[in-house]
Amino acid sequence: MIKSLFQIAAYVLILALALSSCGGNQNEGAGTNGISNEDSRGIAVETHLVKEGEVVEKVTATGTIFPLHDVLVSSQTSGTVTKVFVQVGDRVQKGAPLVQVDPELKKLALEQAEAKLAEAKSAFEKAKKDFERNRMLFETKDISEFVFENARLQKESAEAAFLMAQANVKMAGRQLRDARIESSVDGFVAARMVELGATVAPGAPIAKVVDIAKVKVKFGVPEKDIVKLSKGQPATITVDAYPAERFTGEVIAVGPQANLSSRSFPVEVLVNNSDFRLKAGMIASVEVETNRVQNRPLLPKSALLERSGETVCFVVVNDKAVQRIPELGLEVGEKIAVVDGLQAGEEVVILGQENLGPGAKVEVKKRHR
Numbered sequence: 263m264i265k266s267l268f269q270i271a272a273y274v275l276i277l278a279l280a281l282s283s284c285g286g287n288q289n290e291g292a293g294t295n296g297i298s299n300e301d302s303r304g305i306a307v308e309t310h311l312v313k314e315g316e317v318v319e320k321v322t323a324t325g326t327i328f329p330l331h332d333v334l335v336s337s338q339t340s341g342t343v344t345k346v347f348v349q350v351g352d353r354v355q356k357g358a359p360l361v362q363v364d365p366e367l368k369k370l371a372l373e374q375a376e377a378k379l380a381e382a383k384s385a386f387e388k389a390k391k392d393f394e395r396n397r398m399l400f401e402t403k404d405i406s407e408f409v410f411e412n413a414r415l416q417k418e419s420a421e422a423a424f425l426m427a428q429a430n431v432k433m434a435g436r437q438l439r440d441a442r443i444e445s446s447v448d449g450f451v452a453a454r455m456v457e458l459g460a461t462v463a464p465g466a467p468i469a470k471v472v473d474i475a476k477v478k479v480k481f482g483v484p485e486k487d488i489v490k491l492s493k494g495q496p497a498t499i500t501v502d503a504y505p506a507e508r509f510t511g512e513v514i515a516v517g518p519q520a521n522l523s524s525r526s527f528p529v530e531v532l533v534n535n536s537d538f539r540l541k542a543g544m545i546a547s548v549e550v551e552t553n554r555v556q557n558r559p560l561l562p563k564s565a566l567l568e569r570s571g572e573t574v575c576f577v578v579v580n581d582k583a584v585q586r587i588p589e590l591g592l593e594v595g596e597k598i599a600v601v602d603g604l605q606a607g608e609e610v611v612i613l614g615q616e617n618l619g620p621g622a623k624v625e626v627k628k629r630h631r
Contacts, residue, residue: 304623307614309578310630314606315560317592317599319553321490323529325481327501327544329472330532333447337462338440339363346458348469354445360469361456363441372434375427382420382427389413389420449473452542472542477535479511479546482526490552491516497531499546509533509540513550555592558599565610566598575604576611576618578626583611583618 345362348354396413399405453470456462479499483491495513511533520527531548533540540546565575573590576583588603604610611618612630 304581304625305614305617306627307578307611307618307624308628308630309609309626310562310565310612312559312561312604312606312608312610314557315597316554316556317558317560317594317597318551319490319592319594321483321487321550321552323481323483323548325479325531325546325548327540327542327546328478328480329449329474329542330476330478331447331449331473332542333445333449333471333473335360335443335446335468335471337363337443337466337468338464339368339437340463341367341441341461343456343458343460343462346454346456348451348454350451350454352451354449354451354471356445356448358445359442360445360451360454361443363443363462365438365441368434368438368441372431372438375430375434379424379427379431382424386417386420386424389417393417443468445469445471447471447473448475450538474535474538474540474542477533477540477542478514479531479533479548481529481531481548482521482524483529484526485520488516488527488529491529491550495550495552497548497550499531499533499548501540501544501546503544504539509535553592555599558591558601559604559606561588561590561598561600561604561610562612563593563596563598564612565615567615576615577604578609578611578624581624583615583620583622583624585620
């Protein structure tokens with residue numbers, strides 16, 4: 263009997279403890295109005311303040327610097343080099359002498375040609391006078407037609423000899439002028455192929471002169487970039503020699519055909535180099551600006567997500583999520599220019615938006631400016 267009373271008391275005590283435990287759990291998870299603390303706080307998110315700005319699209323590449331003009335000056339005559347006027351690295355103007363080929367024989371040849379020209383001129387003048395005299399005699403029937411025709415032929419032959427002598431003088435004069443080999447462009451002597459005393463012939467290379475007042479940067483781009491490039495686009499280049507400086511230029515050539523071995527398309531940028539600091543052969547890093555959008559709201563790419571086949575984002579208005587379907591423009595890296603559907607000054611969700619729906623209550627844990 264007593265044992266049964268003890269068992270009943272133990273059961274009552276266990277039941278009371280169980281009920282007390284259940285009541286405590288319910289009160290712990292509820293507020294004064296019975297709503298959970300998580301529901302009252304909202305869904306935790308991080309936001310970004312939308313600002314107006316610009317997005318610049320660029321094509322980048324690595325290229326090589328070339329002179330605007332690269333001229334190989336060759337000899338137009340034969341002879342021995344008697345003077346050398348320039349060294350490698352010298353700056354020269356168009357028409358400046360590079361080397362001199364022995365002119366003495368050429369001077370003699372010119373003098374002989376001029377003497378023969380004087381003889382031919384005298385003979386031609388005499389033949390013309392004889393022809394005029396014979397023409398008048400022929401008209402008065404004082405000479406035969408045979409004599410007249412002979413006088414005419416003599417005049418024509420003398421005229422041909424005179425013209426030939428004139429041509430020979432011009433040729434001899436040119437040979438003498440060609441003995442002084444000159445630069446055909448403004449620039450710098452990049453190489454000299456002859457020394458004092460060397461014998462040269464027509465066509466022999468004498469020197470290379472490069473014009474670097476402007477330089478060309480040549481590089482290749484893949485097909486995904488070639489469609490963005492066109493003549494006249496602004497470009498900047500940097501070189502290791504001047505790492506803190508940027509040199510400006512523009513696209514002057516866009517190749518229509520890819521190199522079959524590299525599958526890259528050739529492009530050329532022209533850069534002003536009036537101070538001659540950029541040298542042919544330098545390696546250049548190139549940036550070509552292909553598109554620029556200004557004064558547009560900028561949206562972080564991380565704010566976007568796909569919902570029902572549409573690209574959407576959420577903005578926070580009065581602690582609630584408002585879904586937007588922005589019209590997107592130029593995208594560069596993590597920034598996207600917004601054409602419509604979003605305004606500067608709005609707070610867009612960039613973390614936690616996958617848990618949101620229209621009208622959801624949110625709690626901003628961190629605001630990125």
